[in-house]
Amino acid sequence: MHITRRALLTTVGGIAAAATLTSCAGTGGSSAGGGDPKNIRFMSNHPGKSQDLEQKIIDAFVAENPEYSVELIDGGSDYEELAQKFNAQLAGGDVPDIVVASDVTWFPLALNEAITPMDELWSSGKVDSDDYVDTLREDYVFEGKHYGLPYSRSTPLFYFNSELWEKAGLDGAPTTWDEFDEMAAKLLKDNPDVAPLVVPDGSNYLDWYFQGMIWTFGGSYSKEWDMAFTDDKSLEAGRFLAEQVNKGHIKITADPTNEFGTGLAGALLESTGSLGGLKEQAAIEFDTAYLPGPKPGCPTGGAGLAITNKIDDERKASAMKFVEFATNQDNTVTFSQATGYMPVRKSALEHPDEQAYLKDEPRAQTAIDQLAENTQSQDYARCFLPGGGDRIGEGLDRITTGGEDVEKIFEELQKQSQEVYERDIEPKL
């Protein structure tokens, strides 16, 4: 039997979440009051290889506020691992003050009152919440309250190998998926060994990338809380994906970024967060473009910073102070330029350094423009249902690399998602 680390962690997280839900971890630690409000504990998975950067931000914060100390806690290698660790900590009672919460992990945390609504902290801490990019800030709203501030926010980008594109006589990235089909056929004819497009597999957020594709067909995972996997248009998108994989136009793989970076693929769907790494290490010339349309054909994503609910008000205020600092104008500029994540503050976009940088690096500008023109917020079935991303990712793996029947799998997804909704969400709304 093949047990991945992530599957294992998911199991544990599930148990932990169940324990949190019933709010009896069995062994107490229910009040995590106390703790030193001057010692801020920040748990991060260092998105986009940002550990050194985060430490720099922390050092700058402490230099400016010497009465504080900030501890950086390793939260694993991805957002899910971090969420599992946080769930265990919640059940156990020893919680960090600030956690990185991704598009799919923040909502279950908010629903279970594990993270705190920030609106009051904004007004008491004099946080200029209007300066955060509106769509990114509003992604964290539940029942009219905000549960996070954007931090390492991204959209998928269409990265393409300029040289291969030129050789095949193609002009720019495809604007629709049908156009991609034609382009891919051309690319494949010239270079039968090179996959025209590589996309991460279901364990690496294929469910996120495919979400854009399903929208362009008029389908979706869900419309608010109504599951929509079995809608005709959604099924059509699923069939298109499976067919593209069969034709060899799309290759689903665990680590596509490296394949693209070394010239083994014509194009790549990846997060904007990979731009920094690719710029540094890619052996090829590449450009970035929007995901194929028709618009909107691209979800937003990435992670924000959230504050633990269990800690007392003084600790929350300290935590808010650090969150604000980590995402202030200067730090946003540094962080987004080093990682490729989107600048999350409007004022950062006007910063002279940022303007100069974007002029020099139009590939980063793509993400910012796409955010305004080609994105919409994600479907509830993926990002609000517990385990939604994993569930859909697994289903997509089965119709692509597994070669299973699209109707059958999407029907299962429909059924499972509906069950999870009725069991975990509906009673709490």
Add this chain to the structure above:
Amino acid sequence: MNNDAGTHRHGGDRRRLRGAIAYLAMLVVVATVVIPLYFVLITSLKPRPDIYTQPVMWFPDEIIPDSYTTVFTAVPFWEYLRNSVFITAVLTVVQVVLGVLSAYALVFLRFPGRHAAFLFILASLMVPKEITVISNFALVAQLGWTNSFAGIIVPLAGVAFGAYLLRNHFMSLPGEVIEAARMDGTPPMKMLWRVVLPMSWPTVAAFTIITIVTEWNQYLWPFLIASNEKVAPLPVGLTLLQQAEGLTNWGPVMAGTVVTMLPILVAFLLLQKQMIKGLTAGAVKG
């Protein structure tokens, strides 16, 4: 003579065929085990562009140590190694000592409820570790042991497997030898040390190896407890080389894997000698 030679040849053919099949099976096993390891090793030594080529490169063009340099400089490797060695050493000693002592008590000492005690130990083997993770975490957090060696080691130290394995082995020891020692009035600890253990080294050595490998590769629990390189062992620390949204550079990941494997290999080779020595000591007939 002719007939004889005929049967001989016939038997020889069959033996040769059997030998060939055995060798073939061995080759398959070696291939499935060795080829991935070989790939790990050469990937760790290849220059980055050579890692991703089509067709796959079986022999690197050039061998460079860059990936190793990255492992040693990009993450606090030595701290992780120190933590791994410390955690594994303490856990192995504790588990082997506990296992031997409790198995000895269960088999050779007569006390009321020892069957119940054994059933209890057996039952605890049936509980998956993942189930106890949360309550263990709560306990450790209340004791203020997060991000500490105590927090990682103590909950992992009590493992019933050793008691179970060694009990079964002790049961199989020849009763005459034990009886003889008892009649001589050997005190319990002396009996363990002088009579029981000398006949049990292979099993103890095997259990030690299993423990070392298990604890060295322990991921979930140390991951939950450790916050940083102060106490995190290698498997946890090396995830820093692997990033979801960044770009994973596989050379250093493989180099890290190689360096993580080496100490286990050394431990295995050392203990294997012990196992064979124990097997050939022949303490049974006395």
